[in-house]
Structures are given as structure tokens and as C-alpha cells.
Amino acid sequence: MNTLNRVVIFGATSSIAEQTARQLVQQGASVYCIGRNPERLATVIADLKTRAGNSQIIDGISADLTRTDKHESLIATANDSLGGLDAALIAHGSLPEQQKCEQDITLTLQEFDTNALSVISLLTLLANRFEKQQRGVIATISSVAGDRGRQSNYIYGAAKGMVSLFMQGLRNRLHKHNVSVVTIKPGFVDTPMTKGFDKSGFLWAQPDKVARGIIRSMQKGKGEVYLPGFWQLIMLIIRSIPESIFKRLSL
Amino acid sequence: MKPLHSWNRLPRITPDTVQALSAPSLPDQATLPFCIYGNGRSYGDVCLSDQGTLLHTRTLDRFIHFDRHQGILRCQSGVTLEEILQLIVPHGWFLPSTPGTRYATVGGCLANDVHGKNHHEAGSFGHHVTAFELIKSDGEALVCSPDDNHEYFYATIGGLGLTGLISWVEIQLMSIQNSWMWVEAQRFGNLDEFWYLNEKAEQNWPYTVAWIDCLARNNARGRGILLTGQHAASQPQLPRYRELPLTVPVTPPFSLINNLSLRSFNNVYYRQPLKAQGSLCHYSPYFYPLDAIQNWNRIYGHKGFYQYQCVLPPAVAPEATSELLKAIAASGQGSFLAVLKTFGQKPSRGLLSFPRPGATLALDFPNRGERTLKLFETLDAIVMAAEGALYPAKDARMPAELFRAGYPDWEKFCNFVDPAFSSHFWRRMTA
């Protein structure tokens, strides 16, 4: 079991990340929160501080994570604040408007910045740090959307797919260094990201439930995890449809 | 869009749009009016609207500050009482006033100025609110307390979500020694015995409430069990407590509560052996017995149910309560959930607060359509003659005249209603 006593969270204002942070704090962890919107971040930190015991450290800083030049210093600050790092969770992301992106390259590339390149920058720096300390957990929230490109969502899917693939390689590289690399692939989660979707039906999960799965997977050092678990089966079926048929489907 | 309902599953109403608030502010581009839905634990339409935008506040679920020494808690309005208790009880604090469900949000408790079994000592929820923030549709954010913006303070307590969005609430908590209660139960054979026992109990116990067998007739009319309680003193050793989660998984096509099942249930319940010298009981089953069964509201079937809760002034309470029970027993309708309690003298803070000196009777009724509504007309007449009032939090059908008679400050209250806010209930009362 990996210990999760000192955890840095990127994109801490995300609904899934916030629920994860609450549960970590409940279990006694110290948490360093990095999020973009400073007001929202302040409310998240105040909430976690209220829930935490006196000996737990709760702190954070606001940053736009597409600014990759700041990443090294963010990680160093988090490390100093917590007195070392047991784990990192990368949660930030955005759901692009697919049809707008199809007509706008700048927008498309921005989405790749947010959902893929900024993540890869963080992963690279965290990997080197954890490789050196010969332990730790690096978890990233990717998505089931990264398992196969679909016309309705392939910008997002490609970015998440890049992250998932990058994490596979990283896992392979860091295995011998006692570092767990955990790819979280949630299905549909009821958060602000999916505002406006019809959320009735059994496919939708609540963020606190997904958060529980994230923590369990990080503790157990799992590799790729579908949350909730039934998505593994759904994606197995979706991946197994031959491309010649898949291209005709309206998915 | 799927129709929404509150706890009693009626009415079912479809708003134009629904939005979960991700930040404590009103959305810019939304169809008006706004109506606020906390956690839907009201029995009726105070939190519903067939027009405009329904705003969900459960997403505003952050704590802001907890002073562990003074017992002052500030949190966003969508935090539930359950979440508060999980935070505060281990530090020796408790809610100074709580309704019979811990799934209500703080915002909902403030907007209905809810009461608990300790009203005779502690007053209602609003008495323990030290401040809150009210966000109005013109963009103004007012911090309200008895000293600042006091007019909005008194209008918003019990203000049925009509004065604006309550973004956070600060409450003064009450200190406790542990999470256990010391409780006693006494049987009473009729209403006269209740009034006698209850008066004595109120002098000695901070919490009192009575369960009534609403189907008992004649000499036994109003028989029941008086439950009294207090927070347990510090103990050398405490029992262990584990909650067993139960759930009603599906809604049956018809109500499982009918006259036969109810009569036999009430008989057994009334005759249950009671522990003479009292016993320890964990706070959860004591305050929130119904919360132990998830979705218990489904047992009434697809048609849903009504709750009828009135308050009757002290002078006429014994007589009017007796008349109400007589009418209910004669109709053969009614349910297991029949609760009688007396409110204390503390004047409520809100312009539209329900609690006031007198007795309050609350009953659930399976929805049998016309028959049930007819019975309510009879009950309304008794309440009206007694100069009593019905509780908006538990209403899906009261006539506007009864509301206006029971809430003489309603016109004054109108001055504080935000023009961009309304609800199905409010339109019924003011149409």
C-alpha cells in the first residue's frame, strides 16, 4: 500500500479533485492545492482547513497550468510546504466545444495545451523527482474518451489519449524505481464540466464516488483504472469494433 | 426536462431550466424567475417552480470557518446538517436546533426557519443564526445579522427562498459531552393525559415530542407515547454505535400504507414495552429515525403523499387538537407518522416564521385524491376557526386565505421579495 500523507493536487478546484482532497484530508493527509481561479481556490482551501486537524498542513497557490515555465517552481513550493511529497494528482482539464475547434486551429491547439501538453510537462518533472526519491505515486485523470477517437469528441479524446499513452511509457520506466503511475479513466461524472448534459441514467457517477476510486487506486498503485469499474467492459467493446465499421457509426 | 418533486413526491413540476450553482452567485444569463432548491426535503412546492430557472444549491457545500473553542460555524448554504454533524460532534458541539432529517441543507433550514424537539427551550433554527449573506438579483450581496441589514435578516429567516440567494450561513452551536442522548418514553391513554404529562416534561427536559395513534377513537382519542430526551452527561463508558443502512429500492405502484396495515401497526407500536427508567440512545436514531431508511418516502407509492402540519394557539389547542383527531379518525385516513409537540414562548425571528406559542400537530396522509383533499378542507376549517396556521414547508395545497390569515405579516414581507425570485408555492399564495 502506498502512503498518501503528503499530496500535491494540480487543478484542485476541479470538482473531482476537490472531493478527492476532502477524502484525503479526512484520512489525515496534508494537501497542497494548485488551481487557476484564485477565489474558488481560496474557498476550497478554507473548506479543507476547516476539515483538517491541527497537525495537517493545508495550503496552496493559484496558477494557470498552461504556463509550463512555472511548473518546476510550483512543484518545489508544494514540496517545501508539505516537507516532501508522497503523491501527486493531476486533475485539471477542459471539455472543448468540438465543432468550434474543428473550425479554429488556435482553439484546438489551446485545448491540447490544457489537456495534454501541460500535463506532460508536469508528468516529466514529477517523474524525475519521484525517480530520484525512489518512491511515490503519480496519478492523472485522463478519460474513457482517450480510448478511441469519435467524431463528437476527438479533440478532447486525442489529448486524453496522448496522456494515457505517455503514462503507459512512464509506468514502464518507473516501475523499477518503486513509483506508481496511475491513469484514472472516468466515464460520465456529474461536475461543472458536463453542465448542460442530461444527467439522468445509470451511466452518470457522482464526483465523491469517483474520488473514492481514485484514492483506492493510488493506495494500491494500480495502473489503468476505469471509474466506475463497468466502463472497463464498455470500453473493451468500443475498442473491439473494427475501424471499418466504427467509421460508419455516429458516436 | 424531467419533472421535479420534493420529499412527498407531489406536486411534480417541470421548470424551464435547471442549473447547479458552481459558485455562490446568481447566473447572468438565465430565464427568470429563479427558484431555489436546497435538498428537496420540504413536503410540497416551496422549492419548486414551473417557470424560469431552478437553482440547485447542494453544490455550494464548503465550510468556511469553524471556531472550535467558541462553537461558531460558517459554511456555504448547500452544506447539509449531516455534513455539519460529522464535522462538529467529534469536537463536542451540536446543532442548537434541528429538524427530523439531517439531509436538509443549512440554506433550507434558514429559509423555512425549521424547528426541532427542543423548541420550547431553544426556539427555532433562526434563533441560532448569527449572520448570513444574501445575494440579490441586482448584484448586491448583503451580510445580514440582527445589527446589519436587519430588515433583510428578519425577512429571510423563514422567507421561503424569496428574498434572494443565501450564500453562506453562520450559526452558534451548542456544546455537548458526547454523541449520546438520555431518553425516556411514557405512554398516555388520551389527549388529556398528554397535556398533563407534556407540561411536566417541558419543565424537566430540553427535548419533548409525542407520537399519536391517529386512528384511536372515543376515550382513547389522542393516545400515544411521549418521548423526552436530553444530551447525555459525560459517562465513564459509552456503548458502541453502528448504523445499518436500509433502503426502499423501488416505488411500489400503490401505497403500502392503508387503513388495515396502519391500524395493526399503530396497535403494536402503542403497546410496545417501554423502558421505565430511560436509556441511552445515539443522537442519530434519536433525532433522525426516518433517515435510517433511505427513500422511505417511496412507500406511499407513485401518487405520493401529503403532510399536514398546523400550529394552534395555546388557549384553544386542546380543544382544536381533539377536533382535528376526531375528524381524521372518522375519515379513516392518516398514517403512522403523527406527531404532537408544543412550541415555547420565544417569538420567532422571521416575518413568515411558522413556530409560535401553541401546539403543533403534523401528520402524513397517503394521496387518495379527492378524498384526502376533502379531509383537508375539514381540517382547514378547524385550524382557521382556531386562528392557527399551516406550515408552508409541509404544504402542497393550502388555500391562499388560510395562508394570509396565518401570516398577517405577509404583505410587509412582500417588500423584501426579490423581483427575480418566485416559487410555485408563492404564486399559489399570491395569485
Ligand SMILES: Cc1cc2nc3c(=O)[nH]c(=O)nc-3n(C[C@H](O)[C@H](O)[C@H](O)COP(=O)(O)OP(=O)(O)OC[C@H]3O[C@@H](n4cnc5c(N)ncnc54)[C@H](O)[C@@H]3O)c2cc1C
Ligand atoms: C423526515 C423529515 C423530517 C422533518 N422534520 C422536520 C421538523 O422536525 N421540523 C421542521 O421544521 N421541518 C422538518 N422537515 C422539513 C425540512 O426540515 C424542511 O423542509 C427544510 O427546509 C428542508 O431543507 P432543504 O435543504 O431540503 O430545502 P428545500 O426543501 O430544497 O427548500 C426549502 C426552502 O428553502 C429555500 N432555500 C433552500 N436553500 C436556499 C438558499 N441557499 N437560499 C435561499 N433559499 C433557499 C427554498 O427555495 C425553499 O423555499 C422534515 C423533513 C423530512 C423529510
Ligand SMILES: NC(=O)c1ccc[n+]([C@@H]2O[C@H](COP(=O)([O-])OP(=O)(O)OC[C@H]3O[C@@H](n4cnc5c(N)ncnc54)[C@H](OP(=O)(O)O)[C@@H]3O)[C@@H](O)[C@H]2O)c1
Ligand atoms: N466530468 C466528467 O464527466 C469527466 C469524465 C472524464 C474525465 N474527466 C476529467 O476529470 C478532470 C476533472 O474534471 P471535473 O469533471 O472535475 O470538471 P471541473 O470541475 O470543471 O474541473 C476542471 C478544472 O480544470 C481546471 N483548469 C482548466 N484549465 C486549467 C488551467 N489552464 N490551469 C489550471 N486549471 C485549469 C479548471 O479550473 P477553473 O476553476 O479555473 O476553471 C477546473 O477547476 C478533468 O481532467 C476532466 O477532463 C471528467
